[in-house]
Amino acid sequence: MNQVRKVCLLFLVSLGFVFTIFSSEVLALYGYDIHNTLAPAAGAMGGTSLARPQDLVSAIYANPATVTQFKGTQFTFGVTFFQPEVELKHDGSVTGVAYHADSKTDIFPVPEIGVTQDLSGLGIPAVLGIGLSATSGVGADFRDEPASLGTGAELIVFGVNVGGGYRLNERLSVGAMATVSFAQLDAGLSSTSAETHDFGYRGTFGLTYDLLDDTTVGVYYQMSQRHEFDNLFQTGLVGGVLPTFENTSVEQPANFGIGIANSSLLDGNLLLAFDYIFKNWEEAAFWEDIYEDQHVFALGGQYSMGKWRFRCGYSYAEQPNIENPTKLGSLAQVVTGPGGLVLPVAGNTALIQYLQATQAELIWEHRLSAGFGYKDFLMPGLDADLQMGWFFENNEDFGTHTTADSLGWHAGAALTWRF
Secondary structure, X not given: OHHHHHHHHHHHHHHHHHHHHOXXXXXXXXXXXXXXXXXXXXXXXXXXXXXXOOOHHXXXXXXHHHHXXXXXEEEEEEEEEEEEEXXXXXXXXXXXXXXXXXXXXXXXXXXXXXXXXEOHHHOOOEEEEEEEEXXXXXXXXXXXXXXXXXXXXXXXEEEEEEEEEEEOOOOEEEEEEEEEEEEEEEOOOOOOEOEEEEEEEEEEEEEEEEEEOOEEEEEEEEOOEEEEEEEEEEEXXXXXXXXXXXXXXXXXOOEEEEEEEEEEEHHHOEEEEEXXXXXXXXHOOOHHHOXXXXXXXXXXXXXXXXXXXXXXXXXXXXXXXXXXXXXXXXXXXXXXXXXXXXXXXXXXXXXXXXXXXHHOXXXXXXXXXXXXXXXXXXXXXXXXXXXXXXXXXXXXXXXXXXXXXXXXXXXXXXXXEEO
């Protein structure tokens, strides 16, 4: 048994070593998806949550089989404040005037709400879960810079997850969650685009298996999530009078993930977790034109000392931006700017790169996170969690005409009641 533990530990350490060696290009939020990077405990642990999540919101929004790890009735209420910051430089080749501006996007408050109900008291080896959180989003705003032609964008996707997990035996659990989402998109071309919204649906399926008493493996698959934004862009005029509009589909990608967690060290007080996620951007409507498929990694740890939980984490991923995009969704042209300037999109790589830089540039290369939790805070059965993270500055060239520097931070707190 000790030899097996050593092998599992060596596997975790090796993964961490490989992860560190290849961490030249990293993401904090994975494209525009959040993946528990802002959750009460997982947000402090690099987003790791596929095998042994340390907060029930992360169980509900990642691998649904992990909800079986939460006993009794538990309720979490929290919020995370997320601030992206972008500095943009453009030489004027697209807009006609060179400019250098900072995004005016304000802080995003992200709700972290979840409830789990253990049914073992009814003789059913299952746990139900329901939660509310933001699953995708963020944006940038350069509208107050006249030379930008009013460019910027904001995408917010809120999801209600409902489902549960079932314990097939002492070591194996399976689970499923259904997501009903509300998405709101502001395309950011101030004179010719609107802010619209849509509902979407997706399913998530997963399992966990305890290799040993102190080692758990989790696997999950998440379906793609499509939103259709009607009449998002004005693309022309009929007879010089009546406007014509373009619908745009935006699809959050399908995801496959596997995680492993081990608590064999320091008398079981040290939990190490490692997650891998494959994001299928190349099959996702809209994003397929500007993002490539992506491999994402996260590493996190938690040390327990009495009622205290001390956490830290780090995230890694491939850079998804396509270097020379030739199209953007179904758009053939965009009418924008003063006087209704018509800009063709299809085949106009410089314009698409400019839109990439102003509307899809929030790609960070490094994120460190940390936080702590305290059990029986103020009263028995009430836990408190705090987390924070820093997105290190990333400089990205979008072609030869536009450069974006992005960084950011997040901080949040949550209370969990255990009954």
